[in-house]
Amino acid sequence: MIVSIAQITPAFLDxxxxxxxxxxxxxEAASNGAKLILFPEAFIPGYPEWVWTNPPGxxxxxxxLYEALLENSLSDGDASVxxxxxxxxxxxxxxxxGINERNAEASNASLYNTLLYIDDKGNLLGKHRxxxxxxxxxxxxxxxxxxxLEAYNTEIGKLGGLICWENYMPLAxxxxxxxxxxxxxxxxxxxxxxxxxxxxHIAKEGGMFVLGACMPMKVSDIPDKYEFxxxxxxxxxxxNPGDSVIINPKGDIIAGPLHQTxxxxxxxxxxxxxxxxxxxxxxxxxxxxxxxFHFGVNRTANKIMG
Numbered sequence: 001m002i003v004s005i006a007q008i009t010p011a012f013l014d015x016x017x018x019x020x021x022x023x024x025x026x027x028e029a030a031s032n033g034a035k036l037i038l039f040p041e042a043f044i045p046g047y048p049e050w051v052w053t054n055p056p057g058x059x060x061x062x063x064x065l066y067e068a069l070l071e072n073s074l075s076d077g078d079a080s081v082x083x084x085x086x087x088x089x090x091x092x093x094x095x096x097x098g099i100n101e102r103n104a105e106a107s108n109a110s111l112y113n114t115l116l117y118i119d120d121k122g123n124l125l126g127k128h129r130x131x132x133x134x135x136x137x138x139x140x141x142x143x144x145x146x147x148x149l150e151a152y153n154t155e156i157g158k159l160g161g162l163i164c165w166e167n168y169m170p171l172a173x174x175x176x177x178x179x180x181x182x183x184x185x186x187x188x189x190x191x192x193x194x195x196x197x198x199x200x201h202i203a204k205e206g207g208m209f210v211l212g213a214c215m216p217m218k219v220s221d222i223p224d225k226y227e228f229x230x231x232x233x234x235x236x237x238x239x240n241p242g243d244s245v246i247i248n249p250k251g252d253i254i255a256g257p258l259h260q261t262x263x264x265x266x267x268x269x270x271x272x273x274x275x276x277x278x279x280x281x282x283x284x285x286x287x288x289x290x291x292x293f294h295f296g297v298n299r300t301a302n303k304i305m306g
Contacts, residue, residue: 001156003183004034005213005265007244007258009221010046013065015072018044019080022097023087029264030091035120035156037264040215040244041098041164041187042113044080045072047215048100049239050228051136061228066140073111075104076127081116089122094156098163098187098213101129103142106304113141115163115187117152125152130163131172147301151179157271161185161211167198175297177206177284182274186212191243196257204251207277209269216242216262249277 011017129144151160245256
């Protein structure tokens with residue numbers, strides 16, 4: 001089975017242009033025999049990079065950016081998600097997509113960092129909302145809850161994962177291990193040696209394939225109309241180099257890292273390696289020791305409206 005990662009740059013805060021770019025990547029991956037394509041964290045309509053540069057009190061800088069982010073974000077069931085579902089169906093490809101999601105079930109004015117799972121028939125399998133936005137991300141994203149910690153039985157294996165630094169949460173990881181995930185997705189904004197070593201550890205610990213998708217981004221990718229762009233040093237070119245990787249259950253990198261470039265990363269998965277790894281280490285099986293440790297997940301949705 002061939003899987004792929006779209007390490008591509010969105011059209012910053014432009015939903016329709018970014019979706020068009022995503023559909024091109026979906027079609028390209030399908031034409032190269034892939035059964036799955038993973039996109040980076042918050043791919044549509046882009047990662048809110050300004051949370052790391054704008055002082056929180058400078059509302060004149062941040063208000064227009066949040067306005068544009070909210071206007072160009074998605075909610076499940078809207079026309080934009082339908083375009084992605086149709087593209088997946090036509091390409092006969094599983095699509096895992098990072099989006100900024102409006103809370104359409106309530107005020108329609110707050111955002112979640114969300115991962116959409118779409119199958120190769122165009123069905124929306126489900127979504128996961130990031131549990132803890134990291135540091136400055138809390139200026140734009142609300143926290144998710146345990147109701148979206150899910151994995152999906154599919155013809156390409158048990159599919160699930162976590163977003164960015166959720167992967168540093170041992171209990172969140174264990175929730176995925178306990179659900180028997182075989183193809184584990186980790187869309188992110190992080191990159192570099194420490195992050196890649198984390199994904200290698202997760203692959204070995206969980207006995208599964210790990211796909212780490214990151215978004216390459218240059219200062220030049222930010223439209224000039226956004227004032228925060230001028231806060232970068234004139235010599236700076238890359239904001240994020242990408243470093244997407246695919247890792248096998250032994251912890252070996254089998255594709256990538258893709259560094260300082262756009263492209264689609266491919267790897268062929270030998271699913272037998274999962275059994276080989278878990279024969280000796282199965283952290284949610286014979287290593288679990290339920291007589292010693294107790295584990296539970298609160299799956300109750302924190303609904304604003306009943």
